[in-house]
Amino acid sequence: MTVKVGDKLPSATFMTPGADGPQPITGDEIFKGKRVVLFAVPGAFTPTCSARHLPGFKDHAGDIKAKGVDAIACVSVNDVFVMKAWGKDQGISDEVLLLADGNGDFSKAIGLDFDGSKFGMGPRSQRYSMVVNDGVVEALNVEEAGQFEVSSADYMLAHL
DSSP, rough: OOOOOBBOOOOOOEEETTTEEEEEHHHHHTTTTTTTEEEEEEEETTTIIIIIIIHHHHHHHHHHHHHTTTTTEEEEEESSSHHHHHHHHHTTTSSSEEETTTHHHHHHHHHHHOGGGTTTEEEEEEEEEEEEETTEEEHHHHHHTOOSSSSHHHHHHHOO
């Protein structure tokens, strides 16, 4: 079953790069009592994700937060070390929280996973963006396969 507007997000634990190495972070720590823009990419270092998706949220972080958003987070079915390297490559500091969904558990739990085996990628997350208000999905924008529009920072900014 795919998550929809009005649903509470399932309990989850992600890994995030920390100053002292990989750190677990729970969904409650990310979403409880906050309004968060969460977006997902099929993979760190992939072309659209690196050239447009993450950079868009980095560039518009201030504008997005000015519209009543407490945090911006990016989730990908990659390990935390890949997410750390990608963040460094992209010049991410505290604009975007990078969340490793290493085994794809969160992506599966919300029904937004896909099998990228035919591309040699294994299980992955679909490309999407959502607004999460105190753990509840307020808005959800899921891309059609191969598309990049409704999950972009520009689209999110225009619809907050």
